[in-house]
Amino acid sequence: MKRHWILLLLGTALPRLALANVIFPAFAAPFFVQFFFPIILATVVLVEVLVCRYHWRELTAMTALLLVCLSNLVSWIVGVMVVSFVFPHGLETGATGRTGPGNLFEIFLWASLPVAFLLSALIEGYIFWRFRRKMELSRPFLVSFRANGVSYLFIAALFVWFVPGEF
Numbered sequence: 001m002k003r004h005w006i007l008l009l010l011g012t013a014l015p016r017l018a019l020a021n022v023i024f025p026a027f028a029a030p031f032f033v034q035f036f037f038p039i040i041l042a043t044v045v046l047v048e049v050l051v052c053r054y055h056w057r058e059l060t061a062m063t064a065l066l067l068v069c070l071s072n073l074v075s076w077i078v079g080v081m082v083v084s085f086v087f088p089h090g091l092e093t094g095a096t097g098r099t100g101p102g103n104l105f106e107i108f109l110w111a112s113l114p115v116a117f118l119l120s121a122l123i124e125g126y127i128f129w130r131f132r133r134k135m136e137l138s139r140p141f142l143v144s145f146r147a148n149g150v151s152y153l154f155i156a157a158l159f160v161w162f163v164p165g166e167f
Contacts, residue, residue, distance in 0.1 A: 029109050030116035030155055031080050040158065044151045045069065051147035056137055063135070071127035071144075075120045082119060083112070113156055121148040 034041035045068055052064045059067070090109070092102035121144050128140030137143070 028080055028083050029112050029159075030152070031076055031083065033155060033158070037158070040155065043154060045072065047150050047154065048072070048147040051150060052143060055139070055143045055146070056135070058136065067128070067131065067135070068147075071124040072120075074127055075123040078123050079116060079119045083115065087112075087115065110159070113152060113159065117148055117152040120152075121145045124148065 034044065045065070048068045049061065049064045052068060053059060053061065056064070087108070090102050090105035090107075093099045121141075124147070125141035125144030128137055128144055131137060132140050
């Protein structure tokens, strides 16, 4: 039993330690946050599966899980590419040659939440839409916006908790 507590402690502490040395574009933060806090990924998937099952009661839990995982994977790949190349990154290279967060990084970080929400909801809605006939899914974009809305409220709450700044 002691081993489980040690693993749990390491699992929650190590991502925070790793976060200190990671550099990524500010607008990509909502897409990368789940790698540092795996509980976020599990919670987001669970929430989106529950929302999908609420709207599409005919789906089995496993089918809803597969659909949510597929749509989130596609959304993550496309979202990271879009925000990495289209939006400002907020990183600056200092006099020592080290790259780190610039003066606008925090502003871009907060602006990334609605952008990531919109991108994710549209991309995932499109994936749901592609399966609408095969799985008899009604209103795929509405379901996607609701599922992502709940997920991004959770992610935004974590941003408030972990991201420095004044509110």
